Amino acid sequence: MATQIITLVGVLIGALTSYLVTVTAERAKFRRTMATRWDERKLDTYIAYVSCVKEIHRAAMEAARARDNGEDAAEALARMEANEDKRSVLFETFVLLADESAAAAAHTVNQRTWDLLTRARDASNGLHAMRAVTLVQALNTLHEAARKDLAITRTGPLG
Secondary structure, three states: OHHHHHHHHHHHHHHHHHHHHHHHHHHHHHHHHHHHHHHHHHHHHHHHHHHHHHHHHHHHHHHHHHHHOOOOOHHHHHHHHHHHHHHHHHHHHHHHHOOHHHHHHHHHHHHHHHHHHHHHHOOOOOHHHHHOOOHHHHHHHHHHHHHHHOOOOOOOOOO
């Protein structure tokens, strides 16, 4: 009888151990899956936000170039304003998902973008006024912060 009880206790301990190991492994797998989902969502948001800012920059520069050449800048300005509306919405998602340094860098990008928009909306400004806005440098800082947030390391000649 004692051997049967020892055997039964051994089976129970084995079952309990197996259960605990399985639960722990499943929790770890779930955490990794959720982290991956959030990282994918972050990456998509970061790309959409930066792409939108780049479109605003391109349209503002095109409008300035048109003004310098005495051409109509209305189409470029309309594209710029449409992208500004989109950027404003994307920024909210960006800040919700980003870590503190990436969010701070995005705030700087927003400020530089608003500077660019203000200059582009002024019909007397040409390329010279647009080039004074340091948006590209702010975007480079944002790229670096986003890479850190996503744990992306550089390899090759630039890394």
